[in-house]
Amino acid sequence: MEKILIPLMDNDVAPRFDLATDVLIVTIPRESSRRESLEEKVVVLDHASAESICRLAISENVNTVICAGIEGKYHDFLVWKGTKVIDDVCGPVDAVLDAYHDKRLVPGTYIY
């Protein structure tokens, strides 16, 4: 099972990690490689906070964080905690997840 966290702004990856109040957590069952079998949940934070998203990522045992702009200290914290961070990503979440699923998603991917 793999968990992915994406800060959201409507249906897009939020431009700023620290300013997102909605966070999407996607769970991919290990045995399935099909995109349709993903489990998704959206967590709504009471206020935007990079610390809260980092805490959420750790408590939910997230493996990969996909985001756009993230400050170095939060990026380094997540990496230090063993979470993979793919940052500087822009685009609609579905397209981004498709790219991730197809192993095309790297830092600096803009999908529009």
Added chain:
Amino acid sequence: MPTLDPTQLAALLPDTDSLSAMLDELPLGVAVMDAAGILLLVNKTYETLTGVDRNRVLGLQCLHSLRCDYCMGDCPVMTGWKKLGAVGVEANLVSRERSKIQVRLTVAPLLDEEGSLRGAVETITSRTTHTLNSVATGVFELGDLVGRSPQIEKIFAMVPSIAQTDSSVLITGETGTGKDLLAEEIHNASARSDGPFVKVNCGALPDTLLESELFGHTKGAFTGADQNKPGRFRMAHGGTLFLTEIGDLPLALQVKLLSFLDDKVVYPLGSSKGFHTDVRVVVATHRDLEAMVRQKLFRQDLLYRLNVIRLHLPPLRERGGDIPLLQDHFLKKLQTRFGKKVEGFSDNAKTLLKAYPYPGNVRELRNLIEYAVNFCDGKLILTRHLPGYLLHPADPPQPAELEPTAWPDASGQSGAPADTPGRADALPRTPMAPSATWTDMERAIILDALRRAGGRKSQAAELLGWGRSTLWRKMKHHDLG
């Protein structure tokens, strides 16, 4: 009075390339977008501040490129214009280098002849503070630099005229004397103050990384170079590049810096194409560059190019009256920061602070006061609140690595520092035992001063910075009559 003819103006800018080239020369970031916020044009400074590559962000919605807090809040481009006028706000953005940068952001609508909205133009400038003032008490302040000694006053008086030129500046002085602050104040007082102030410590990175950091690299220039990097020289376009610890710059890079100072063109690693950048270079070092030239560690021709204007910051022990002034200045700042109501120093603490040689200069004095304010539990800082090593300094003042007395003064003339009467060297030459009390210390200070003054009490009092009656009273107290 001549009036603007739009056709003439349009003729000057026949295509977007000419407009883009013109905008690239501006020291502030500019983005032009359509009414929906889709980016149509960004300039070089915008690329530098945000770290984006313009070819990748054109066509994106502005907020995905700028990543500014205002974009995700009340930006009229996203929420609709309530009133068609320019809006200016203090904001922050997260750059592609993952740094949060404070900026001044202005968004203005672009209207057609009928007054309908056609798009918007956005400008961003890095937020800097500008302080250059002289307070009525005769204390001179230049940003965070404070002083009233003649040497410092002379430097403060020179800064405004130095700031107005574009010549290279070389700042010398021992560690902790405020070279970085002075460089920043020169930038703030200059016409480039709206542009970036970029600082690079030449001693902090290995040679290979330093070259890429300073001059940038192209994608694929070396293993791991997965994207273009503009480099600090290009990031400082329209502003000032401050190279600190220039004495640690490797010889290979000295050649490259020399070439830049000659033609103002930067060649990134792996690229044959040069980029013109408009950057003022300010450098600083605590080393004696002339001695390094003699030892073949520093290029003589580079020294000549950098040494257009030279400022030397004197060590604190040569600034006499500035020590009590700086004590009070730091006390005031730190008591606010730590929320403590410390009113001042006891006489003994003052004497001790005045007598200390400060090998770490102003930075060390500031740290001493911070230590004392932290440990002070009353209204006055006593000797017991000061670090123990003040009572028995292990070493005499550590001068700069290479012959500090050979540094020229602010006027560019060499010479040994003059011995200032009453300056802070009243500590006894004989090391005291760690268990020595203040009484022992004071007695030793008096005896030492009397010995140095050849027994003349008035001269000893002057050396100690005391009045004759104070010395007489203290001699009686210690039974030295």
